[in-house]
Amino acid sequence: MFIVMIIYYFISAYIAGMLIWNFVREKKDMQQMLLYLIVLVPLVLRIFHIR
Amino acid sequence: MVLHIGIILAIMILAYAWAGWKKLSVELCMLASAVAGGLAGAFIKTPPIGALARHLIEGTFTYLDVILVFTTATIFIAIVAESGGVNYVVRGIIKAFYRKRIIALLLLMVVILIPGALTGAGSVSILTVGAPSALALGYLGISKKKVTAILFIIAGLSAAAPPVNIWAMIVSAGTAIPYVGFELPLGIPVIVLGTFSMLVLGWKREEKKELEEILKEMPEVPDKMTWWRVLLPFLVFFGLIIVARIRPFSFPILGLPLEFTIAGIIALLVSPKKINILILSRDTVKLLLPLLATMAVVGSLQQIMTATGVRGMISYAVISMPLILLYFLLIIIIPFSEGILTYGGAAIIGIPLVWMLDSIGLHATVVIAGLSLLWPLGDGLPPTALIGRLSVMMADYKGSYWSFLKATWIPWIVITIVGILMIIFSAKLAFLVRWSM
Amino acid sequence: MSRNSMIKTVSVIIFAVLTTWSGIQFYQHRHYQLPIVAGPGVTKVVKLSDYCAGLKGTMADTHVFFLQGKEEGGKILIIANTHSNEPVAILSALVMIENARVEKGTVIIIPQFNNSGSRNTKPGDGYPLFFDVPTGWGSKKFRMGNRNASPLDQWPDPDVYVHYPERQLLSYLDVRNTNRTWPGRSDGPLMEKVTYAAMQLLREEHVDLAIDIHGAETMFPVTNCIVAPDKSMRIATIASMTVTAMEGFENHVEPSPKGFRGLSHREIGDYSDTLPFLLEAPTPFLDQPTGPKTVDLLLKGKDPFILSLSKQKKLFVPYDKSGWPMEKRVGQHCSVVLEIMHQYSMKNPDRAILVSNAPHYADLVKNGVGHYFHNPNEAKKGSLYFN
């Protein structure tokens, strides 16, 4: 059970990583950049075991 | 207090309109509305200004599970598509059933229904099998407008289909009604309405091409692609779900995101083509961004609406309506609540509505099933129009959004009638729930 | 630096600041320790993990207060905050812990049953993180929790929750709901361990009665009532009739549905010799059609929309301009708990549970809830517990 929970933190981190990668690559569309940040928020707080 | 809430609601609507006028995307319009509502509320300490950021951010957690399911599911199907699996299946269907057109249509319906049924998200259906299905439907001689309409309606039904129906789950959880017994009350109408819609929209062959010509036009499939390579990842996925049901006490709880991840890894391993998973994931997340952002922002909007009392006021307005009027207005309220709030509509209006209808003797489970036929229609309505927009994108339809939406009118009306009748006659349909268990 | 990367940097900073600021608030909420002053009746305090080792060191572990009488007698377990967004329960439990004296028998109280849930918030529902109850010495600060345990302690949820051992299918969320995971098992998900530990406590201590305290929506049919299975029905009925007749508040009995698994009033009865009861008191804060979810609404229960719905006869409880203040709800729970004990003691004199110095409905309505809480700063050494 515990291992599955750890895997979920990895899955979250993987998705967060993809969002950050896209955010960094995005050079033109400001709106898209904001959206990447918004989706990142819950993932980051989860990964840091805050909420 | 009521006046204050009314003013806050007005400010939220104005902020939305302003953001739309400034050409911001739907997600940012919703965010603007949430922030403006929160600030307006802070003037009378609902919520206190110090808690505003926390409310906005806490809201993004509302659908975090859904975000994880969407992402892992879409990456999984993207792998299958990239490996040539999806094209392989479409090609197979066209080859075998080109001359048996009705069967081909129904098979494609099943193909579109499955991803949404499994994940509860019609968008997953569109994102995964939408493009190839649209191609196949085109080869069967259906116009792009009608193909878009088919994608939208069938994907909507797929989201309502069992085993996973997120609207029903949200309402069930909020009303303390167990999420059980939905298989038949949802499954039967979905199959019947899906078949009906498919035939209505796809019956007419608008242009005729020879099979040879079509097969030549279709995207190439890697030589090494075989049935088992396509099937294996899906078998693993279904296998995990089924084992979790059969041996729930000895098998660890994996959850949908991990089940999709495992299936994705299998698909990656059996793919005849080398796939760069990092690039594929990155691009999939980019493709999914509007959807993920919608889920995050809708949660914030919902949280602000609750913290300011706007949500309560809307919910109040719906349940204090006279019953007959309510039945008529549900036709509009339910889809529009979905169009504005996506899943938030199920919580705000669905939960108190089901309690109320339950207390006047209707059968809650069937009522929820009936309602969840209406909710997906709202996914074609602005401002979010999630599934509608995706359908237009995947079918590569160039006409105006409204012209496509108009093409859905017959299925739309029939689905609405079936949903409303299920609600009104829910007590008589309760046997469907019993038979499901 | 180009204009775009400028905007990019600035937006990252803004998001980082807002996320950190909120993160600190979430952290403070999750780690806030509620002081509980063990009153004169408390004789022993243990942890729930003493009954299920799997809870040790987790956020789900919680205190169990024993109030043992001088004379042997029956035993009762009072469970509060099974749902931590129904804080009427913990307030009632603390009134007991901080004040009651037991003359005969044993009263066992778990004030924060779903401890993980009490450290969780309810996204989308706009709750306050804390609420303060005014007392004679200042105010006492409580965490406002969620119905379900925190995903930080139990993650992920299954596709669908299969109830152990009855195999009924429940919503995936219910795997974190300690009123769906009864009777639980020692090696199941964390919340099943919590209920399993309570079952072990009931069995090992030979507990006669178990009362699970809740709050419910005014639009929900099961409120202002005692929920009881067949075996507890007689006592529930007499207790309910007595409080209605003698103490001046409305109460009725609801039978525990046989086909709805995982609830305390179902499984405790089916899987142990204990007689279970579940109490509900109206909590307008939980209703969907209300104004803002403020501390005021939580404590006073006054809301214009609920009032209007009451006039439309859409509520299941009487409701007027005075709202449904917390002291009334806590008072109802205290009175019903005492009455159930009383009725049981009359029927089973050798297993009697006699309690003194516990306030009734009228006392709470007169004095308010805060009156019964003691200043933790002046607590006797060794009598202060944090939960």
Ligand SMILES: [Zn+2]
């Ligand atoms: Zn409860």
